[in-house]
Amino acid sequence: MGRYVARRLLQMIPVVIGTTFIIYALVWALPGDPFAGRCGARPCPAAYVAEMTDKYNLDDPLPIAYLQYFGNLLTGDFGETFQGLSVGEELLRAYPTTVRLALVAIAFEILIGIGAGILAGLRRGSFLDNLVLVSTLVVVSIPVFVIGSVLQLFLGMRWGIFPATVGGDASLYNLILPGFVLAALSLAYVARLTRTSLAENRRADYVRTAVAKGMPQRRVIGIHAMRNSLIPVITFIGADFGALLGGAIVTEGIFNVPGVGNLIFRSITARDGVMVTGAVTVLVLVFLLVNLLVDLVYGWLDPRISHG
């Protein structure tokens, strides 16, 4: 187990280095003046350009500049933006909101996704099953920004059930609508995955054994079939959580949620390279770590998998 984790962590290193390098290269190594448009409409002051060039080793060849940047990252120094803001602090400020939004989304995936999947899986071929199949297909086909805009229009603006934008007050209630929009796509997948998995497991030999043992129907489905069916679903939700923790550019943008996605989007459009690389590094790390965690949980849920 310990060795498995160590091996996985080691394998992560090249991925993290590779990913951050690509981002770094894209942001910094493009043709043209890296300071163009950085300081508003005016060209940047010469002193500032010199300071930044020195600080981020922009005169060095790209790989060297990158290595120095990565070295700083290892010591926990994410650097400063051109406005002098600490990237680390900015990220810390934005993260709690994103985590909360992700949790709301996951709650929807569990409640609606698993719920609908179970109902459909238990009555395969029924009206309800077909309803779930069709509606998930429709949800999957509507891009998130469309779902977001439409729900914001009706639930937020027209009928005023939920606040149309979140702004500074990222309370759980305010995050319900964006959380749902964020969850919509995965929710559809969760429903379908649960349905297929449950329907498959219901036919499994060990479920028949449970019936033959004289177990009540509720126990046969609720314990014997369900426990197995939910393994892939939990894995999916876990991995999705890892992705959600990277922030949600579109959803956070539409509902004006002050999370990581918003921060990244602003930094990208402002061509704020330090912020972008820092933030992307963090989210790639979080994504990889959560995935490792999910794999460990998987091994715990399914005793046949061994990470020995």
Place this chain on the structure above:
Amino acid sequence: MADPTPPVVAQAEAPETTETTVRTLGRDAWHDLVRKPTFVVSAVLFVFFVTIAIAPGLFTSLSPTDCDLALSRQGPSSAAWFGYDNNGCDVYTHTIYGARASIMVGVLTAIGVLLIGGITGTIAGFYGRATDTVVSRLGDIFFGIPLLLGALIVLVSFPGGADTPELVTISKVVLALAALGWPQIMRITRSSVLQVRSADYVQAARALGAGGVRMILKHIVPNSIAPVIVVATIAIGGYIAAEATLSFLGVGLQPPVVSWGLAISRAQDYVRTSPHMLLFPASALSLCVLAFIMLGDAIRDALDPKLR
């Protein structure tokens, strides 16, 4: 970035390739397909959208530049079923003409990822060992960068303007999406090739001294391509959605290109008063994405005997 990830299929969902599944693609699968309502519906939609994309003039007598500011944001009427947008352009005409750019991006990106991912995946799966490791790790690195985030950074780094030729704008979006989307196809191709490679007839051909490239073209590709095609078809829907999302964020296609994403983006500011600007292009976009997903789904079901 979690939210706008295009609807891609999980690897596990791709049908397994064996010699038999490939054979069934020829006869049984086709027989099954034409009797499946989802296939018929999606095939009709597919033909419909492709026709619109190729010959928009068949569906409207106006051109997208026929705009009259005096009509700005007028709602649907018998004269203009979908109403007018903020520039006084006919929303119906724009929706019709928007199909071409969106579908072009989707199809070209799919071709791009098929080329990059298909070739690398085949090489990794066929040659194994160190080649496989290198390609797989490289895939991991790109896989770690969320599609939308990566595309955003690329497109912001290579900005275009109103004077950029239409084709260049489209190619940029295609390249950005393909550069980040290929690992998905690479992984599926790889595992498909791995399965075919161990099949008896391939082993036999190898024992008889069949060489690498010939072997790949004659045996490996034809037998492992089915699941790859399925995933690519479904992914087209995802790429169309991704293009729209990027355009919505203001970094994808740029006017004067006419696209659904751009129309929805413009609608954003007038959603409260002129929802028709949002709803019609959004519906067209969703329906088109749905068509590709359903088409891929139906083909996969027909190929996968387990699910019948």
Place this chain on the structure above:
Amino acid sequence: MATTQAGIVPRPDQAGVTPLLEVEDLHVEFRTRDGVAKAVNGVSYTLHEGETLAVLGESGSGKSVTAQAIMGILDSPPGFVTGGAVRFRGQDLLALPDDERRAYRGRSISMIFQDALSALNPVFPVGWQIAEMFRVHEGLSKKDARKRAIELMEQVRIPAARERVGDYPHQFSGGMRQRIMIAMAIALDPDVLIADEPTTALDVTVQAQIMQLLADLQRDRNMGLILIAHDLGVVADVADKIEVMYSGRIMEQAPVHDIYAAPAHPYTKGLLESIPRVDLKGQELSAIKGLPPNLTNIPAGCEFRPRCPYAREICKEQRPPLAEVVPGRFSACHFAQEVLEGDIEPVQQ
């Protein structure tokens, strides 16, 4: 349903005693996309306390489906019982509502399956799965149930039962897994145990051990045992009575030694000739040529006719009922008497 089938012949019961289990004219069909498969077509048999009944037949002959119908664990849909009765101590189980019927499962009748690996739940420890019987049926506490589970594991001769009670099914060998299945099945001291090809998936040496274990348990507990197998060799030593099934129907029924000595049905004869025998070591087995009929479209006349070396004109038109040949022996063949006496020549085809 029953009216189309020939031969519902009353069976001699043991001197008026109510049998432990009585299957009467059972019909089961599967309604699938490819048509209605008639998997069981009028099966009747009886089982008494302490008796071992072997059900023989090639794969697909409806042995498992009959057992599933008795247990009430058919895949439904597509499977439906369309006629007949399953009486346990006189009570027709098919007439009971679901929840009352459940009370019989595991308690009165229990079952073990061919593939113990897939029949055990992969995500729960084996001890938990055995203990579940006590917890659910008898309301025992977790601790007590676990203790009983360990005792049972010892009874079925699993070494180091106490240490292995928390292990998962995949951590055991095939033979040990089948023992765990058996422990689970006998937990509540059932009156009837149905064993559906319990040794088919196992090595020959392990097969013998499991058969011995079943025989011992059956003797000690005076259970009625229904032993399903696809060849006679496996059950010859332990069975009292044999039912030979083909195409969802009983072809021959007789005490085991009689059948072994002289079969009264060409199908049984074919089965016997395909048993690997020690005295004929190295010789080619003569498996019966041809395939069983398509259950969605069973031809008229005798079901075995297309493969029967003795088939005559009459076999084409009339389906032979299961009828008594000599006292205590039943066969569904127009020429049962002749086959039994070796008084018939194969027809040259």
